[in-house]
Amino acid sequence: MYLPNEAWPDLQSYFEEESLALVPLGSTEQHGPHLPEGTDHLIAEGFAREVAERTGYLCTPTITIGVSDHHLQFPGTASADPAAFRDYVESITRSLTTHGIDRVIYVNAHGGNVTHLREVGRRLRNDETAFAVEWMWDESIPERIDETFEHNGPHGGPKETALIQHLHPDLVHEDRLEEARDDGLVEVDEGIGRTHGSRTFYDSIDNSENGVFGDQTDASAEIGAELFGAASDELEALAMWLADQEFSDLMPKEHV
Structure with missing residues (x-):
């Protein structure tokens, strides 16, 4: 069920039966020369709408701009103040x-939102208003992603490229995949941007000239469809699990 498409009497019927909502969130920021700036929020919306259709759970409109100040060197990136x-x-x-609604899944596809969504979830749980959890598609199937790509990347890499090729192929610049790879950073490891144990980078451009990582030429729409299906299964399972929990069991434990 997609909230904007429904009339209030039908939504009232939903709220009488269910207490769970899916809230997709992402960003509007650079994703290299080959992907649209809406990559993250398009991916989040794809997962939320898919699982809402599968389960009948409520899906809200997508929050399209997140915390993206680490991409502001690239034209078009929009970023919200973290507190705002x-x-x-x-x-x-x-x-x-x-x-x-007393349980919410933030269907998130932007790493810069994670800590902030966790903080919001903690606030809501601490005053026992709701139980809200953050979910990221790639963290639900990490082994499958690692097995799929030799050179994965945390941003604008083959996993995101494959998903947009599947969800919105008309928005992918297929003729720029090699450029994305060659002008970006292909080899990514835990030592990137660190000096003597310190994270000495603040912005994406500090580590990658064009802001993206990994080998984008490894991606395809077929791979994207497989990853989308596998992660959608995980999100569906999470939604079913969360809806089945006693609300009191989700709230903070008593002080010892």
């Missing part, structure tokens, strides 16, 4: 709770 982003997401979530 947290407050905005929290206020939207609290509005859902007025209708009976």
Whole structure:
């Protein structure tokens, strides 16, 4: 069920039966020369809408701009102030709770949002308003992704390229995949951007000239479809699990 498409009497019927909502979030930021700036929020929306269709759970509109200040050197990147982003997401979530929603899955596809969504979830849980958890598709199937790509990348790499090739092939510049690879950083390891144990980088451009990582030429729409299906299965399972929990069991434990 997609919230904007429904009339309030039908939504009222949903709230009488269910208490879970899927909230897709992403970013609008550079994803190299080959992918659209909406890559993250398009991926998040794809997963949330897919699982909402499978399960009948409610899906809200997508939050399309996240915390992306580490990509501002590249034209077009939009970024929210971290505190403003947290407050905005929290206020939207609290509005859902007025209708009976008490558990939320933030279907997130942008790493820069993670810590902020966790903080929002903690606030909502601490005052026992709702149980909200952050979910990222690639963290739900890490072994499968590692097995699929020889040179994966955390941003604008083959995994995101494959998903956009599957979800929105018309937005992928297929003729720029080699450029993305050759002008970016192919080999990615834990030592990137670190000096004597310190993270000495702040921005994406500090580690990659064109802002992306990995070998984008390894991606294909067929691979994207396989990854999308596998991660959708995980999100569906999470939603079913969360809906089945007793609310009291999700709340903070008593002080020892």
